[in-house]
Amino acid sequence: MSQLGRNVPIPPSPDAAVLDTVPNPHPEAIYLVRFTCPEFTTLCPVTGQPDFAHLVIDYVPKAWLVESKSLKLYLASFRDHRGFHEACTLAVAKKMTAAAEPQWLRIGGYWYPRGGIPIDVFWQTGAPPEGLWLPDQGVPPYRGRG
Secondary structure, eight states, X not given: OXXXXXOOOOOSSTTTXXXXXXXXXXXXXXOOEEEEEEEEEEEOTTTOOEEEEEEEEEEEOSSEEEOHHHHHHHHHGGGGXXXXXXXXXXXXXXXXXXXXXXXXXXXXXXXXXXXXXXXXXXXXXXXXXXXOOOOOOOOOOSSSOO
16 A cells, blocks of 8 residues: 555546555455545546536455545546546546456446536446345436435
């Protein structure tokens, strides 16, 4: 771990960010880990205006867990990054998948509207494991999301 317990600045870009992992204390168990980021921000790649999303990340770990401080810093690195909703949502999912090599991962990117249209982006690595309790992500369809 390179960031936990240290004063670490927000990485200058998502590509520069490092996702740390820690050993899973229960690699034999099938269980769900959920990270929720209700204030994710990035910039429109065309206008430079801010875009906001509510991210819900669910994964079933194998040998490794994603360390939460490194994830927080990684997600914050998008604040000055320009990217379309789809690209940003999948970048988060793929970086987590590469770092932790989970048994299963899904992400819901619930984007607040720009130009009157909310864009929700969903991705998963495949079918969830047999016997996994999989709760709803808990974000309602857009109706002012508040």
